[in-house]
Amino acid sequence: MIFLITTIVRTVILYIFVTLGIRLMGKRQIGDMQPNELVITLLISEIAAIPLQDTSQPLLFGITSIFMLVILEIVLSVIALKSFTIRKLMNGTSVVIIKNGVIDQHAMKQVRMTVLDLIELLRGQNVFDISTVAFAVLEVNGDLSVLLKSAEQPATAGDLGTKKSDAALPLPVISDGKILFESLRVLEITEKELYSKLKANKTDAKRVFLMTMDRNKNFSIIKMRDNL
Numbered sequence: 001m002i003f004l005i006t007t008i009v010r011t012v013i014l015y016i017f018v019t020l021g022i023r024l025m026g027k028r029q030i031g032d033m034q035p036n037e038l039v040i041t042l043l044i045s046e047i048a049a050i051p052l053q054d055t056s057q058p059l060l061f062g063i064t065s066i067f068m069l070v071i072l073e074i075v076l077s078v079i080a081l082k083s084f085t086i087r088k089l090m091n092g093t094s095v096v097i098i099k100n101g102v103i104d105q106h107a108m109k110q111v112r113m114t115v116l117d118l119i120e121l122l123r124g125q126n127v128f129d130i131s132t133v134a135f136a137v138l139e140v141n142g143d144l145s146v147l148l149k150s151a152e153q154p155a156t157a158g159d160l161g162t163k164k165s166d167a168a169l170p171l172p173v174i175s176d177g178k179i180l181f182e183s184l185r186v187l188e189i190t191e192k193e194l195y196s197k198l199k200a201n202k203t204d205a206k207r208v209f210l211m212t213m214d215r216n217k218n219f220s221i222i223k224m225r226d227n228l
Helices: 002-025 033-054 059-082 084-091 103-108 115-124 180-188 189-198
Strands: 095-099 134-140 144-148 171-175 208-213 219-223
Touching: 002 033, 002 059, 033 059, 059 084, 095 103, 115 134, 115 144, 171 180, 180 189, 189 208, 189 219
Parallel strands: none
Antiparallel strands: 095 134, 134 144, 171 208, 208 219
16 A cells, blocks of 8 residues: 555655756647757656656656756757758758659758658648648658649738749848858858848848848848847
């Protein structure tokens, strides 16, 4: 009886602390987690299971280990916010898989994805013909973002009586003051063209929080706030 009560109490305590730890990490559902967040979550679940299975193990050791992992995740997240290189190493980057209806076989090999995997992901987006895809981007969390060619997109009220322009996928070209050269290569935009857009807006890359562009040179700029 005492053993049963002890097990119940330890289970409740660990449940509360694991839930608190996950809440401190914040944000996402399992499917939306970045790789480092998923690793921390798996480690927490394994550590929590040890004192539940072995009541001879001090409960404090498990709780301490859980919160050390949570603190590590928070510290790494802060570092990743400041460094694009660290963020890329920890989380990876999105990859353009299809461009103008053509599969990038090199990118497929890079992410170790088969054609059958790609077709399955496209079907999940209600796309059954690769040639109708303007852009398909494999996100870091494994989701596939798809932009159809303009002729394949459903008409909206705003399109009635107007002619659609070519479909173009906006990509981030500057993040936290750092130029993303990989995005420039995908969009076939030169550094000179990027700098001319910045100059026209009387700013420079270091003062830009986020800048997106598409292949038609349409762009959007969010400047850094001075008090951050």
